[in-house]
């Protein structure tokens with residue numbers, strides 16, 4: 137078992153990673169101060185419930201927990217305030233109490249909404265994340281960002297709310313569709329490119345297996361725990377995104393705008409991040425800040441089975457419409473993160489539209 141500790145102003149929390157970890161769920165819960173007999177709200181979605189939730193629920197019931205299963209709708213299109221509001225209605229109807237935990241089981245969409253609900257319910261109830269997608273295991277479950285989308289843009293409503301713990305079982309990924317698993321590799325490549333040398337080495341030799349079938353459990357466990365160590369380290373140092381945590385947005389300014397331009401759901405988040413990193417690498421090369429990075433990245437994206445061609449119908453103007461509403465925008469111009477070498481990125485607002493246009497046309 138691997139364990140990392142994330143430092144947070146509202147309390148440090150452990151991230152545990154182990155295959156088969158959930159077999160021991162009752163003892164994990166009682167270790168957190170929720171012994172048998174406690175009420176637990178399992179917050180999940182119908183897809184994850186049928187694949188994994190029933191088994192988890194049964195193990196809790198047979199250990200004597202009082203289980204309430206609450207469903208959020210599946211899909212980014214439902215990551216909206218209305219879904220959180222109905223979840224809160226259901227929990228409040230149970231006369232939930234402040235020390236009773238939410239156990240949030242699912243991908244980033246479920247995690248972001250479940251975490252947000254926990255942060256506002258009774259001004260904050262404990263939440264434990266059990267992430268079930270690659271994106272959720274290596275990224276969204278760690279760091280305490282919660283929230284929902286708004287017609288004005290992604291993740292515009294939300295809170296910083298650290299969980300009490302994150303329990304990661306890489307085995308849960310076995311049921312994940314290949315396309316989703318590959319999309320998660322977009323975020324893992326990001327950790328390599330912003331500085332994790334061990335991940336870079338692992339990807340160099342393992343990217344094809346990670347992006348292929350059958351599911352390579354040992355390799356995935358390693359990639360996940362290395363990614364978790366990177367994310368934990370960064371958010372521990374800079375929880376509220378004053379500086380270092382901004383580097384995690386590498387690939388995301390272009391990526392989010394691309395998601396927006398294609399309509400949410402038109403491209404998977406991790407796929408958009410892959411293309412966003414490629415765009416950033418090309419901008420960096422056009423500005424003379426680096427050389428050859430886009431090629432190395434292109435190799436990884438291809439080998440991972442991720443999209444590597446910029447959609448033809450998305451122009452700089454389309455992207456800019458979405459930059460305007462990005463949370464990281466100041467004075468209408470987005471701060472972008474550019475790679476300067478493999479393993480090093482910088483933040484800048486010093487670029488012009490023409491450079492970006494040319495960089496995108498290179499793709």
Ligand SMILES: NC(=O)c1ccc[n+]([C@@H]2O[C@H](COP(=O)([O-])OP(=O)(O)OC[C@H]3O[C@@H](n4cnc5c(N)ncnc54)[C@H](O)[C@@H]3O)[C@@H](O)[C@H]2O)c1
Nearest residue numbers: 183210243244245246268269271272275276281308311312
């Ligand atoms: N809070 C953060 O710091 C943060 C970081 C990164 C991403 N995010 C957010 O995460 C979301 C994307 O998350 P995602 O990629 O996990 O998407 P997702 O939650 O929509 O999951 C993808 C699909 O896989 C299904 N699924 C989940 N687990 C499964 C499993 N084990 N087997 C089979 N199917 C499974 C889901 O039901 C869904 O249909 C975005 O909304 C993004 O904004 C948040």
Ligand SMILES: [Zn+2]
Nearest residue numbers: 275323405409
């Ligand atoms: Zn992301």
